[in-house]
Each structure stands twice: as C-alpha cells, then as structure tokens.
Amino acid sequence: MSTTRIANARPYGEDPTDLYVSGGVLVDAVDDPDETVDAEGLIALPGLVDLHTHLREPGGEEAETIATGSAAAALGGYTAVFAMPNTDPVQDSPVVVEHVWRRGREVGLVDVHPVGAVTVSLGGERLAEMGMMAASAAGVRMFSDDGRCVNDPLIMRRALEYARSLDVVVAQHAEDHRLTVGAQAHEGPVAARLGLTGWPATAEESIVARDAMLAAAAGARLHVCHLSTAGSVEVLRWARDTLLPGTGARVSAEVTPHHLLLTDTAAEDYDPVHKVNPPLRPEADTLALRRALADGLIDCVATDHAPHAVEAKDCEWSQARPGMLGLQTALPVVAATMVTTGLLDWRGVARVTSEVPAAIAGLSDQGRPLVVGEPANLVLVDPDARWTVRGADLASIADNTPYEGMELPVGVVHTMLRGRWTVQDGKVITHEV
Numbered sequence: 001m002s003t004t005r006i007a008n009a010r011p012y013g014e015d016p017t018d019l020y021v022s023g024g025v026l027v028d029a030v031d032d033p034d035e036t037v038d039a040e041g042l043i044a045l046p047g048l049v050d051l052h053t054h055l056r057e058p059g060g061e062e063a064e065t066i067a068t069g070s071a072a073a074a075l076g077g078y079t080a081v082f083a084m085p086n087t088d089p090v091q092d093s094p095v096v097v098e099h100v101w102r103r104g105r106e107v108g109l110v111d112v113h114p115v116g117a118v119t120v121s122l123g124g125e126r127l128a129e130m131g132m133m134a135a136s137a138a139g140v141r142m143f144s145d146d147g148r149c150v151n152d153p154l155i156m157r158r159a160l161e162y163a164r165s166l167d168v169v170v171a172q173h174a175e176d177h178r179l180t181v182g183a184q185a186h187e188g189p190v191a192a193r194l195g196l197t198g199w200p201a202t203a204e205e206s207i208v209a210r211d212a213m214l215a216a217a218a219g220a221r222l223h224v225c226h227l228s229t230a231g232s233v234e235v236l237r238w239a240r241d242t243l244l245p246g247t248g249a250r251v252s253a254e255v256t257p258h259h260l261l262l263t264d265t266a267a268e269d270y271d272p273v274h275k276v277n278p279p280l281r282p283e284a285d286t287l288a289l290r291r292a293l294a295d296g297l298i299d300c301v302a303t304d305h306a307p308h309a310v311e312a313k314d315c316e317w318s319q320a321r322p323g324m325l326g327l328q329t330a331l332p333v334v335a336a337t338m339v340t341t342g343l344l345d346w347r348g349v350a351r352v353t354s355e356v357p358a359a360i361a362g363l364s365d366q367g368r369p370l371v372v373g374e375p376a377n378l379v380l381v382d383p384d385a386r387w388t389v390r391g392a393d394l395a396s397i398a399d400n401t402p403y404e405g406m407e408l409p410v411g412v413v414h415t416m417l418r419g420r421w422t423v424q425d426g427k428v429i430t431h432e433v
C-alpha cells in the first residue's frame with residue numbers, strides 16, 4: 001500500500017510535524033514513504049464539511065453541475081457537502097436522492113450527501129417520503145425545503161415528529177412568507193432609501209422561535225439554516241438556556257460567510273450579485289453573528305453556495321434570483337472575519353467548519369481529529385497567502401461571487417479525501433473515468 005508523508009505541516013496552526021497517510025487513514029511514521037509533500041508553513045485542518053450547498057443538478061446545469069460544484073468544493077477545502085433539494089426534479093424521492101448521491105461518488109472529489117425535501121415538490125403541503133429517503137442508498141440524514149420555509153406549523157410539527165423517530169434533522173429556511181411578500185432587501189433605512197421592499201428581521205426570528213418550541217415539544221433535532229439577525233441569536237440563546245433542557249430536543253444553527261462579512265449597504269450599487277435570501281443585514285447584525293459563532297451559540301459555518309446563471313442575475317434587482325457563490329471563498333472569509341479579528345484560533349475554525357457540522361449531520365468519517373487511525377480527510381492552507389477573487393476563475397459554471405475584485409487572505413493549497421489528493425497546488429486532481 002502506498003504511503004504519503006506530509007512534511008512539516010502545522011495541525012490546527014500549532015507546532016510543525018509530519019503526517020503520514022496510508023490506506024486512506026492517518027498512520028504512524030513510515031521509513032520510506034512513496035510520496036513526500038512539503039507542507040512547510042501550511043496549516044493542516046480536517047476537511048471542511050458544508051451543511052448547505054446548492055449543486056443545481058438535476059435541472060439547473062446552466063449554473064452548476066455535481067462535477068463543477070464538487071470541484072469548487074474541493075478547491076475550497078471541503079471533503080463533504082450537503083446538496084440542497086431545490087433541484088428539478090426536486091430531491092423528494094429515493095430515486096432522485098440516489099441519483100445525486102451516485103453522481104457525487106462518480107465524480108469523487110467530495111462526499112456529496114443529498115438533503116431530502118420535507119414536503120412533496122417543496123410545495124409545503126404534503127410530507128415527502130422522508131423514511132424512504134432515509135432508508136435509500138443515499139442514507140439521507142438531513143431534510144429541508146430550503147429556498148422555501150416550511151411555513152405551515154402543523155406540517156412542521158409532523159416533520160419534526162417523523163424526524164425524531166427516524167433520528168434525522170430538519171433544516172429550516174426560517175422565513176415567514178406572509179411577512180416577506182415582494183421583499184427585496186433587509187427592511188431598514190437602506191432599503192427605504194433605495195426604494196426596495198423590506199424583508200423584516202421578525203420574519204426570521206418568529207419562525208426560529210416557533211420552530212424551537214415545536215422541536216422541544218417533539219423532542220426532535222432542528223437546524224436553523226443561514227441565521228442572519230442579532231434577534232435570532234437572542235432567540236437561540238433563550239431556547240438553549242430555558243426551553244430545550246430536559247426535552248431531548250436539540251437546536252443547532254449555521255451562519256454563512258457572507259452574513260459575517262457583508263452588510264445591507266452592498267445593495268446601494270443595485271447590483272443583484274448582492275441579492276440573497278435571507279438578505280444582507282446591518283453591521284450590528286454581522287458583529288452579533290461573529291460573536292455568537294465565537295461563543296458557540298451559533299454552531300457552525302455553512303456556505304449556502306447558490307450559483308445562478310447570467311440570465312438570473314444580469315437583470316434588474318427585483319427580477320434577479322437571490323443567492324451567491326460561496327464554496328471557494330468560505331474559508332478565506334471566515335479567516336478575515338474570525339481569525340484576523342482574534343475571535344477564533346485555527347482550532348476554533350476546525351470546529352465550526354468541520355467538526356461540528358459533521359456531528360450535526362451524523363457523519364462518523366468526517367470532521368475527525370488529525371490523529372493516527374482517523375480517516376485522511378484534510379486540507380492544507382497557506383495562512384499568509386492573499387488572492388484577488390475573480391468569478392471567471394472560480395470552478396463553478398456561474399460567476400455570481402459578491403467578492404469580485406476583493407483581496408482575501410488564506411489560500412487552499414492541497415485537499416485530501418480518504419487518502420487521495422483532490423486538490424494539489426491549488427489545482428483539481430480529477431479521478432473520474
């Protein structure tokens with residue numbers, strides 16, 4: 001069996017050491033390794049895990065495919081992604097989730113775990129075959145109607161009850177659609193000045209509160225997608241401290257890199273690349289989100305990577321689809337907002353980008369410590385690199401990055417999935433036949 005020596009890497013940014021890989025796992029030092037990779041100055045982290053990716057296949061291949069999205073993920077340092085079900089056809093049956101799962105395996109650059117829809121066709125009215133998707137070859141462990149909220153409280157209650165018996169998690173896109181009819185941007189002075197219909201913070205916060213109560217009553221696991229306001233953080237704090245203890249329920253939450261860095265004033269240029277759901281919020285929210293992520297109140301970072309074709313973005317603001325690319329810029333944005341500010345060290349980064357998301361989704365082979373005996377899913381990053389984002393240079397078919405022209409810190413140099421390089425020197429290593 002061939003052996004790789006990763007020389008002088010700094011696990012979690014700590015003291016340099018050599019890592020050895022053989023048979024897809026980390027092993028003890030070997031005398032004559034077949035391959036040696038010089039990792040002097042590079043930080044080793046467990047491969048990143050994204051609980052919230054839109055890969056667009058099937059049905060949206062003009063914006064992204066499982067192959068191009070997997071390449072973007074590997075280049076971003078990811079070894080596992082959860083593919084949201086708002087595809088066409090919707091991932092609401094075993095046949096569609098198995099298709100996505102198989103295609104992900106064929107491409108082989110990242111573990112693709114399909115998220116199952118909560119309701120048939122994301123229609124919000126009838127529960128999808130959650131049990132069948134969980135029992136399928138894809139082994140679905142997370143369900144969501146993302147893009148839409150499961151707005152009906154009775155449907156949400158039933159979904160949580162099923163989720164509890166199946167031991168799976170329901171990931172909610174928290175938006176009361178009755179409060180966001182026609183909404184275009186965060187409701188506040190900026191949207192008012194720009195003449196854009198407002199998306200009020202309460203549309204999110206009221207659903208987070210309601211769902212926490214429903215989860216507590218059902219003893220179920222709820223995950224809040226792309227949490228975006230300081231008020232939602234306070235609801236979460238109350239749920240953790242007061243509501244949930246003793247119920248057997250668990251409520252986790254993710255924050256996106258763009259909600260950590262960008263603010264509602266980005267809309268001032270009327271460039272729909274800044275249109276996203278939930279909308280970019282005022283600076284006070286971004287600062288509250290950073291603090292909550294550092295404190296562990298927000299559990300993890302998830303990209304909400306949402307590629308859109310040119311036609312869907314190159315139009316007037318109100319017509320444009322919401323969403324932005326995220327996979328290749330996530331770690332740099334987390335570094336810029338959390339590491340350079342002193343809010344997290346690299347151990348903390350590993351926790352919020354890999355260990356905790358893997359645990360939320362119940363993955364036993366991802367987000368593991370970098371020690372002998374563990375699966376060799378890892379990323380080597382250059383903390384001193386700086387690079388300028390160019391949408392055209394990213395691996396996604398779509399180029400809707402909100403960071404165009406921006407200089408970001410930290411470069412992903414190498415990514416390894418189960419002992420095999422998926423990225424070396426910043427280039428994808430394709431294995432597909």
Ligand SMILES: NC(=O)N[C@@H](CC(=O)O)C(=O)O
Nearest residue numbers: 054146147276277306322323
């Ligand atoms: N985030 C977005 O603005 N868009 C997402 C859907 C979603 O995550 O709600 C998409 O699928 O494009």
Ligand SMILES: [Zn+2]
Nearest residue numbers: 146147173225
């Ligand atoms: Zn969403």
Ligand SMILES: [Zn+2]
Nearest residue numbers: 084146147304
């Ligand atoms: Zn999404």
